[in-house]
Amino acid sequence: MNHPSPIPSLPSPAHRALRLPAPALIGVFLIVTLGSPAADLQWQHLSSSTADLPLPGPSTQQTGAIVGDFDKDGTNDFVLSFRQTAPALVWYRRTHTGWDRYVIEPKFLTVEAGGVVCDVDGDGAPDIIFGGDYQSDEIWWWQNPYPHFDPNVPWQRHLIKKGGATQHHDQVVADFLGTGRPQLAYWNQGAKAIFLAPIPADPRHTEPWPATQIFSGAAGERRDSDFPYAEGMAAIDIDGDGHPDLLAGNMWFKYRGGMRFDPIQIGSIGGRIAAAKFKPGKYPQVVIAPGDGNGPLRFYECVGNPENPSDWHGRNLLDRDMIHGHSLQIADIDGDGHLDIFAAEMAKWTESRPDSDNPNATAWILFGDGHGNFRPTVFATGIDFHEARVADLNGDGKLDILDKPYNWNAPRIDLWLQR
Numbered sequence: 518m519n520h521p522s523p524i525p526s527l528p529s530p531a532h533r534a535l536r537l538p539a540p541a542l543i544g545v546f547l548i549v550t551l552g553s554p555a556a557d558l559q560w561q562h563l564s565s566s567t568a569d570l571p572l573p574g575p576s577t578q579q580t581g582a583i584v585g586d587f588d589k590d591g592t593n594d595f596v597l598s599f600r601q602t603a604p605a606l607v608w609y610r611r612t613h614t615g616w617d618r619y620v621i622e623p624k625f626l627t628v629e630a631g632g633v634v635c636d637v638d639g640d641g642a643p644d645i646i647f648g649g650d651y652q653s654d655e656i657w658w659w660q661n662p663y664p665h666f667d668p669n670v671p672w673q674r675h676l677i678k679k680g681g682a683t684q685h686h687d688q689v690v691a692d693f694l695g696t697g698r699p700q701l702a703y704w705n706q707g708a709k710a711i712f713l714a715p716i717p718a719d720p721r722h723t724e725p726w727p728a729t730q731i732f733s734g735a736a737g738e739r740r741d742s743d744f745p746y747a748e749g750m751a752a753i754d755i756d757g758d759g760h761p762d763l764l765a766g767n768m769w770f771k772y773r774g775g776m777r778f779d780p781i782q783i784g785s786i787g788g789r790i791a792a793a794k795f796k797p798g799k800y801p802q803v804v805i806a807p808g809d810g811n812g813p814l815r816f817y818e819c820v821g822n823p824e825n826p827s828d829w830h831g832r833n834l835l836d837r838d839m840i841h842g843h844s845l846q847i848a849d850i851d852g853d854g855h856l857d858i859f860a861a862e863m864a865k866w867t868e869s870r871p872d873s874d875n876p877n878a879t880a881w882i883l884f885g886d887g888h889g890n891f892r893p894t895v896f897a898t899g900i901d902f903h904e905a906r907v908a909d910l911n912g913d914g915k916l917d918i919l920d921k922p923y924n925w926n927a928p929r930i931d932l933w934l935q936r
Contacts, residue, residue, distance in 0.1 A: 558851060559936040560918075565929050570609075571618045576602045577927040578868065580650070582904040582919060585634035585643045587661060592912035595919055596621065597930065598628040598647050606645070606659065609930075610666075611911065621645070621659055621672045627652040630843075630904055630923075631687040631750075635699070637720050646677065648685025648703060655679050656688075656703060660721065676724040677714065682707030684746070690716075691752035691761040693772055701726070702763050706746040709733055711765055713776065729776045736766025736780075737787025737805075744809035749790040756823045757799050764790050767805060771824060782826040786812045789845035795856050796889035803829075806842035806860050813838050814845075814860050818889065834858070834883055834891055840875045841866055843923075844905035850916050850935075855887035859918065861902030865925035873925060878902070901925035910934065 563569035573579065581598035588594065592611045599605055605626035608619040629650035635658075637644040642663035648656040656678040662670070678685070684706035690699050693713065700715045714728035736747035747766040755762040755769045763770040763778065766787030770778040788808030792801045796818075803817040813833045821828035841863035850857045861880030864873045879898050883891040901922035910917040915935040922929055 560933040561936055563932045563934065565931075566926065570616060570930055570932065573597050573607055573618075573921065573928045573930050574599055574602075574604055575928060576600065577924060579903070579921045579923055579927050579929075580628050580630045581632040581647060582906055582921050583632045583634050583645065584906045584908045584910070584919065585645075587643055587663070588666065589642060589663060593908050593910050595906070595908075595910065596632075596645060597921055598630075598632060600627040600629075600650055600652075606647070606672075617668075619666070619668055622674060623671050626657075629653075629684060629686050631685065631704075633688045633690055633701075635690040635701075635716075637716060645672075646688055646690070646701065648678075648688060649683065650686075651684040651707070653685075654681055654683050654707075656685050658720070675721065677701070677726050678703075678712075678728065679725050681705065682710075686746070686748045687750040687765075689750040689752045689763070691763070693752070693761060693763055693770075693778075694776075695760055695772070702731075702750060702752075702765070704748060704750065704765065706748070709735075709747070711763075711770075713778075731776060731778045732765070732770065732780055734780075736768055737782075737784065738766070739786060739807070739810045739812065742810035746809075747787050748808050749788050749805075751790050751792060753792045753801055755792065755801060755803075764792060764803065766790070769803075769823070779824075781824055783817050783829045784815055784831055786810075788812065789843065791845050791847045793847045793856050795885050796887065802889065804834075804845060804847065804858055804860075806845040807839050808843055809841060809866070811838050811840050812842070814842060814858075816889070816891075834860075835881065835893060840878065844880070844902040844920075846905065846907040848907040848916050850882055850907060851884060852915070853884075855885040857885050858883040858891065859896070859905065859907050861896070861905055861920075863903050863923060863925070864899070864901035866923060868924050873901075880905070900931070 576599035578601040584595045603625040604620045604623045606621040609616040627650045632647040634643045642661040644661045645659040659672040688703040711732040712728040714726040717723035738747045751764040752761045767784040768780045789806040792803045794801045800819045815831045817831040844861035846859040862878040864878035880896040883893045903923040906919040918933040920931045
């Protein structure tokens with residue numbers, strides 16, 4: 518996202534508590550899909566716009582959102598990232614009665630969308646990785662201070678990358694090399710390249726991390742878009758050989774040994790990318806949404822050899838193109854044992870305009886039947902979804918939805934808790 522230079526300002530307060538009333542049902546949403554009882558779900562909508570949640574911070578440019586059990590209490594928390602003004606990272610820590618807000622990084626950084634949760638230093642507590650945007654040539658990780666959380670003490674920040682080209686929209690961690698230790702794969706949009714950096718044996722004292730460029734070129738970006746760069750990353754065993762493979766843009770990357778990866782095209786355009794086994798078979802299926810641009814939500818499956826691009830067949834899942842479809846998640850949302858798809862659009866991405874770019878922005882849940890078929894339902898309209906996440910956010914065993922807009926009505930955050 519190329520946008521005007523930010524203006525730093527003072528950070529917001531380091532800690533603020535939210536206490537929810539006893540089980541009051543605030544803003545109940547009902548999704549009804551005829552002929553599919555499992556899809557009749559109720560949602561409790563909480564929003565900072567109605568003071569149900571504390572405001573994230575003063576920034577009107579909210580970039581990343583990641584989910585993890587950072588305090589290891591058995592319930593997921595979430596972290597948001599920002600640019601334009603400090604703080605750069607805030608943590609919403611789940612308590613018995615609501616969420617407490619902590620500042621992880623009080624300083625001003627131009628953090629890009631993406632981010633990944635990973636136990637970088639191997640101490641058993643999940644750490645955080647984020648990259649800088651078009652104004653930054655850096656990537657960082659933050660050391661989880663578990664179990665010593667002090668609202669007035671930020672997490673220690675370490676450097677992963679400095680120098681070279683700018684913008685690092687999306688990262689993923691997996692053992693792509695089969696070494697028994699994970700590596701960090703990251704986009705560097707300014708270089709039009711993907712880099713792979715093995716996590717050092719002593720990451721707390723290694724800055725920056727050695728990295729190797731494993732790909733350069735186009736990966737399904739729309740040249741006619743206002744955001745003509747590739748994005749999106751995921752990891753899954755695509756070819757069934759027992760080892761995780763890298764997915765990025767509109768491709769998957771077959772590891773050939775050493776630091777060599779062969780890019781294999783799956784779809785026509787790239788963007789947000791995810792994969793899973795929606796139906797029985799040897800290979801998982803791949804879903805691609807357009808991300809920072811417009812295009813179809815497409816479902817791809819392999820009908821032959823996954824290393825042969827012509828054996829990947831795709832079909833559209835919606836009756837129209839998505840408009841800045843920057844949210845894509847795969848999960849069994851209704852708990853029927855079949856994987857579903859959550860996909861949603863942005864409402865606003867132009868900071869200079871006062872109104873929405875896409876006032877009818879839509880979010881969908883596409884309920885799967887376990888055989889590769891989906892029943893689309895409209896989850897919400899007129900709300901901006903950017904980097905939305907599907908996860909159990911209150912520990913009740915049901916999947917919830919976390920959303921923060923990029924620039925629409927920001928600062929803002931929304932949760933839908935499944936009832």
